Amino acid sequence: MTRPIITLRDVQKYYGDYHALRGITAEIGEGEFFSLLGPSGCGKTTLLRTIAGFEDITSGAVLLDGQPMEGVPANRRPTNMVFQSYAIFPHLSVAENVGFGLRRRTDLDRRAKQTLVEEALTMVGLGGYGARAAHALSGGQRQRVALARALILKPKVLLLDEPLSALDKKLREQMQFELRRLQRQVGITFVLVTHDQEEALIMSDRVAVMFEGQIAQLDSPQNLYRRPLNRQVADFIGVMNFLPATVSVEDGQGINADVAGLGRAVIDPEQAPGGATSGAACVGIRPEMMSILYENEQTDRRIAEGVVEERAYYGDMTYYDVRLDGIEKPVTISMKNIVGRPVLDRGTATRVSWDARSLVLFNAA
Numbered sequence: 001m002t003r004p005i006i007t008l009r010d011v012q013k014y015y016g017d018y019h020a021l022r023g024i025t026a027e028i029g030e031g032e033f034f035s036l037l038g039p040s041g042c043g044k045t046t047l048l049r050t051i052a053g054f055e056d057i058t059s060g061a062v063l064l065d066g067q068p069m070e071g072v073p074a075n076r077r078p079t080n081m082v083f084q085s086y087a088i089f090p091h092l093s094v095a096e097n098v099g100f101g102l103r104r105r106t107d108l109d110r111r112a113k114q115t116l117v118e119e120a121l122t123m124v125g126l127g128g129y130g131a132r133a134a135h136a137l138s139g140g141q142r143q144r145v146a147l148a149r150a151l152i153l154k155p156k157v158l159l160l161d162e163p164l165s166a167l168d169k170k171l172r173e174q175m176q177f178e179l180r181r182l183q184r185q186v187g188i189t190f191v192l193v194t195h196d197q198e199e200a201l202i203m204s205d206r207v208a209v210m211f212e213g214q215i216a217q218l219d220s221p222q223n224l225y226r227r228p229l230n231r232q233v234a235d236f237i238g239v240m241n242f243l244p245a246t247v248s249v250e251d252g253q254g255i256n257a258d259v260a261g262l263g264r265a266v267i268d269p270e271q272a273p274g275g276a277t278s279g280a281a282c283v284g285i286r287p288e289m290m291s292i293l294y295e296n297e298q299t300d301r302r303i304a305e306g307v308v309e310e311r312a313y314y315g316d317m318t319y320y321d322v323r324l325d326g327i328e329k330p331v332t333i334s335m336k337n338i339v340g341r342p343v344l345d346r347g348t349a350t351r352v353s354w355d356a357r358s359l360v361l362f363n364a365a
């Protein structure tokens, strides 16, 4: 990580009796694209507002660029915020909206302000739109105006609270791409709040996964997906099959596991990010880490046998629920649809290949 621009030390927040933030400790680096990801109500907005200074904390500390923020009001902090609903003024022009934060800047003349406004608009892909009425813009364009207005003040940190959630899917995907490009271009720290795991993985350098006012795991997208610390994180980040297992740890070497439906496997201790204890445990495997073998297809990988119970055709992919011999609950397997590979019917007996390197070990419970 680069030099920390945001430092959170055991941040606690109560709303009356309600414990909304339960000891948040984290560092966010200069120039990082960082996301707060978690289900609705877990405290993401509250945490963002405590960084911005819109919310007091009950105890702990928030430091920005090394400075303690206790008693520092929002307008004196090196942060700016973009909200979920486009908080723009419909009766003003686009340029007036973007230049709003400059209105008290006596050090800049009219010309200088105009230049800054036009630069900010160009940055968000709205060059030449300055004279338009804000109320005549589409949803995506309004959110760009809100971004330009936040960036023109040159904050060290831009805080974004679900800025894309009101947009439809296609536009949201386009804006995700542009937001990432914009962040690289301006080089300032972005902290994005989202409840959409895919959005967090696509856009972020690092992600903090939050549940009930706490950070469950703070990691890179790849580590979160491949080595989730516990089942709750694994389940929130995509789909994972969980199989009961019995394990014995061999000193320093591999972890021997007897996995329901798959059989014996040796698991690398790296694949037990939450730590491994002997006895009853649980093994996770992602749907794309198993593969259905077609007819006489050969493989060097391990094989399990089962029956297709259900299938869901998505065009590019088909998801199968396959009940492996010896287990009650079917596993989900995703297969790319390629030419020459038919979509299998329910009731088809299949062979399933898998690789011990893709298993993740969790403690039982």
Ligand code: ADP
Pocket: 015, 018, 020, 038, 039, 040, 041, 042, 043, 044, 045, 046, 047
């Ligand atoms: P998220 O953004 O992750 O959906 P929030 O940070 O908005 O969650 O809210 C976290 C919890 O704190 C929720 O249970 C919410 O009801 C509660 N909460 C948020 N703001 C207030 C407030 N001003 N007064 C009382 N409770 C609040």
Ligand code: MG
Pocket: 044, 045, 046
């Ligand atoms: Mg929220």
